[in-house]
Amino acid sequence: MEDERNKPGLVREVLDGVAGLAGSYAATLTHLFRKPVTEQYPEYKRPLPARTRGRIILTRSPDGRERCVACYLCSGVCPVNCISMQSEEGPDGRRQAAWFRINFARCIYCGLCEEACPTLAIQLTPEFAFSKDAIADFVYEKEDLLVSHGGKDPAYDFYAHAGVTAGGPKGEHIGEDEPVDVKSILP
Ligand code: SF4
Ligand code: SF4
DSSP, X not given: OHHHHXXXXXXXXXXXXXXXXXXXXXXXXXXXXXXXXXXXXXXXXXXXXXXXXXXXXXXXXTTSOBOOOOOSHHHHHOTTOOEEEEEEEOTTSOEEEEEEEEETTTOOOOOHHHHHOTTSOEEEXXXXXXXXXXXXXXXXXXXXXXXXXXXXXXXXXXXXXXXXXXXXXXXXXXXXXXXXXXXXXXX
């Protein structure tokens, strides 16, 4: 009696299996007659999205000065503790990193340092091909990390926003929402 009840289910399973196999062979056959897509790496490097998380750089403001103010936020947020630095006061009285070090042998390219950075100084780039023979060579110093451009947002200048007194009424500054009248949202 029990075997009789199982019969339709068994037939359906066999038919599903055959249909699956036929579909797989059909896909294989289709690809047999397609032109292969072979990318000759490293001669050809496929363009990657700007947000790809690869090698890290330290960028500069539009005036060419270092963006990093050595606030330690990136090193504090880094889950593998691969960023270290020492802060100092620069010749113009501006805070900067005396030295800045990233151990790429430990970095997991999570991008949290970039998220935490208030000045857009630290940025991950799409560059991923920088293998080394010796693991110690993965320790990059500030001079290896610092670039001559502003990276993803070349026009951004932290000091044009930070510490600048904002005149005028609330809700009229750039990117500021209208103030909410709290009495108007009371139940
Ligand atoms: S990408 Fe992640 S792991 Fe690498 S330095 Fe930044 S926070 Fe640390
Ligand atoms: S890179 Fe950004 S988060 Fe890290 S110390 Fe410099 S300013 Fe702070």
